[in-house]
Every structure is written in structure tokens, then in C-alpha cells.
Amino acid sequence: MSAAPGSIGLTFRQDYFGDPAAWAALVALLHDTFGIDVSIQDRFGGPDPTSMPFAYFDANGTCVANFSAFSMPMMIDGRLVAAAGFQSGAVRPEWRGRGLYRDLMRRAFAWCDAQSFELGLLLTDKPALYELYGFKNVPQYQFSGTPPPTAKFRDSSRTLSLENSAAAALIKRLLHERTPVSSIFAVAAQAEMFLLNSCFDPGILLSYLDQPESVVAWKREADCFRLLDIVGKAIPPLSVILAALDQRPSPIEVCLPPDRLDWQGTPEPFPSHTSLMARGDAADRLRQPVMLSPMAEF
Numbered sequence: 001m002s003a004a005p006g007s008i009g010l011t012f013r014q015d016y017f018g019d020p021a022a023w024a025a026l027v028a029l030l031h032d033t034f035g036i037d038v039s040i041q042d043r044f045g046g047p048d049p050t051s052m053p054f055a056y057f058d059a060n061g062t063c064v065a066n067f068s069a070f071s072m073p074m075m076i077d078g079r080l081v082a083a084a085g086f087q088s089g090a091v092r093p094e095w096r097g098r099g100l101y102r103d104l105m106r107r108a109f110a111w112c113d114a115q116s117f118e119l120g121l122l123l124t125d126k127p128a129l130y131e132l133y134g135f136k137n138v139p140q141y142q143f144s145g146t147p148p149p150t151a152k153f154r155d156s157s158r159t160l161s162l163e164n165s166a167a168a169a170l171i172k173r174l175l176h177e178r179t180p181v182s183s184i185f186a187v188a189a190q191a192e193m194f195l196l197n198s199c200f201d202p203g204i205l206l207s208y209l210d211q212p213e214s215v216v217a218w219k220r221e222a223d224c225f226r227l228l229d230i231v232g233k234a235i236p237p238l239s240v241i242l243a244a245l246d247q248r249p250s251p252i253e254v255c256l257p258p259d260r261l262d263w264q265g266t267p268e269p270f271p272s273h274t275s276l277m278a279r280g281d282a283a284d285r286l287r288q289p290v291m292l293s294p295m296a297e298f
């Protein structure tokens with residue numbers, strides 16, 4: 001850093017989400033930087049309790065810089081991997097270019113190494129920032145194809161709204177009980193981002209299926225059916241999902257590896273303005289086309 005943060009009136013804080021004023025100050029930083037309101041999470045029980053935020057605050061309690069780690073266990077090639085996600089990286093414009101972010105990244109990565117996480121994951125539109133710390137780009141692929149022969153259409157699903165507290169509780173329960181949607185590459189346990197992403201994009205439909213009990217996150221754009229995630233103890237085949245949703249689309253885009261869907265699609269590069277980056281041995285062993293469900297984006 002060009003000058004010690006203490007000498008320029010800043011205080012370093014870590015693990016500060018227990019302080020409502022400090023949490024509100026981070027909400028303001030992320031709103032001012034990215035135009036998003038992460039305080040929506042307060043409706044669902046607050047931020048991920050595994051979060052470990054690292055930040056600088058000024059004398060007025062304004063959060064001027066932050067970078068957070070959180071635990072996001074992943075299923076990768078049939079093995080449960082202790083992974084950490086990194087998010088909420090931002091520095092207020094008047095504080096940029098002084099090494100604050102470098103300092104916070106180093107603290108966060110050192111903390112994760114000390115916790116023995118096997119894998120670090122992040123999404124960014126500035127990959128160069130993280131290459132110095134061992135992160136490599138993981139190309140993402142969506143899976144496209146024609147629909148499977150369907151089971152009998154039965155329109156047996158119902159749409160859930162997170163505005164409804166009973167529906168929100170049902171979705172939260174299933175998120176905590178879930179089987180990873182893919183054995184190749186999927187989140188094994190993490191509820192908060194699914195809920196937040198659902199709130200951020202009103203185009204996402206959440207449909208409840210009773211057999212097997214699950215919530216399907218999906219979108220319909222013109223003729224295209226886009227499958228985003230499935231949350232449940234068991235993963236229904238794609239044919240059962242389409243029948244339950246009464247959808248007869250062409251084509252289909254599946255935004256996750258479809259190994260548990262009894263359907264095969266053709267992997268195609270996923271168009272996105274952000275790159276998925278990973279570091280750790282588990283990242284080096286990725287051999288098959290992968291995609292992080294858009295519902296897990298962070």
C-alpha cells in the first residue's frame with residue numbers, strides 16, 4: 001500500500017456482519033458500486049452465515065472497501081470439495097489506486113488457505129486482477145439440444161413466489177436438503193445466492209413439483225426453454241420436468257452439466273460478460289465441460 005490505512009484514517013475490520021451498522025455500510029457500498037440491493041437477504045434470514053468479510057471503514061463508519069469470502073461446498077466429479085467463493089469486491093472511487101483492494105485480497109486468500117479450502121471460485125469481469133493470485137479462467141458451457149421424449153404432459157406444477165412466506169420457507173427447506181444438481185460440477189450447499197438471484201431477476205420462474213419434491217428454476221424466452229437449476233432431494237429427469245411444467249419447447253438450453261437429467265445436450269460456450277475463475281488442485285482436475293448454475297452466481 002502507498003500509505004498505511006491507519007495513517008489515512010481508515011480502520012480495518014473482519015467478520016463484521018454481526019454489527020448491523022457495518023452490514024448496512026456494506027449494503028451501501030455494493031449499491032453505490034454495482035446498483036444492487038443485497039439487503040433483500042434480510043427478508044430470508046440475512047447474509048450467508050459462513051461469510052468472512054474483510055473491509056476498511058472511515059471515521060464516519062462508511063465502508064470504503066470490501067472483499068468477502070464464504071463457504072460454498074461443491075460437488076465435482078462425484079467428490080465433495082471444500083470450496084470458498086469470493087464476492088462483494090469493491091472500493092469507493094475516491095479510495096481507488098492506493099492498494100486497498102490488493103490488501104483485502106491478500107487477507108482473504110490467506111484466510112482461506114489457513115482454513116484449508118481446496119478450491120477458490122469467483123466471477124469477474126476483470127480476470128487480470130486475480131491471475132496474480134493463482135486464479136485461472138474456467139470456460140463455461142451451456143448444453144443445448146432438442147427435448148427428450150416426454151412423459152405424459154400433466155401440468156402438475158405450481159409457481160412459487162418468494163413474496164409468499166410459506167413458499168419462501170418451502171424453498172429454503174429444499175435448498176438445505178438438496179442433492180447437487182450435477183455430480184460433475186454443482187453447488188452442494190449454499191442457499192443465499194439462489195434466493196438473492198431469484199429476487200434480482202423477475203424473469204426467473206420457480207416451479208414446485210411434488211414427484212419428486214423439487215423446485216425448478218427456469219425461463220422461457222420465445223421458443224427456448226432455459227433450465228437454470230433444480231433444488232430437491234432427488235433430481236427429476238428432464239422429460240418429467242417438461243411434462244410437469246407442460247412445456248413443449250424447441251430448443252432447450254440447460255445451464256448446468258445435465259448428467260443427472262437423463263438427457264444429453266451439446267456443450268456450447270456460454271456467452272457471459274463475466275469469467276468464472278478458480279484456483280486450487282480441484283480446479284486443475286476439471287476435465288469435462290462445466291457451468292455454474294446461474295442461480296449460484298455470486
Ligand SMILES: CC(C)(COP(=O)(O)OP(=O)(O)OC[C@H]1O[C@@H](n2cnc3c(N)ncnc32)[C@H](O)[C@@H]1OP(=O)(O)O)[C@@H](O)C(=O)NCCC(=O)NCCS
Nearest residue numbers: 089090091096097098099100101102103124125126128129
Ligand atoms: C477493481 C477495484 C476493486 C480495484 O480497487 P483498488 O483499491 O483501486 O485496487 P488496488 O489499488 O488495490 O490495486 C490492486 C491491483 O489491481 C490492479 N487493478 C486495479 N483496477 C483494475 C482493473 N480495473 N482491472 C485490472 N486490474 C486492476 C492494480 O493495478 C493493482 O495491481 P498490482 O497489485 O499488480 O499493483 C475498484 O476499482 C472497484 O471497486 N471497481 C468497481 C467494482 C469492481 O470492478 N470490483 C471488482 C469486481 S470482480
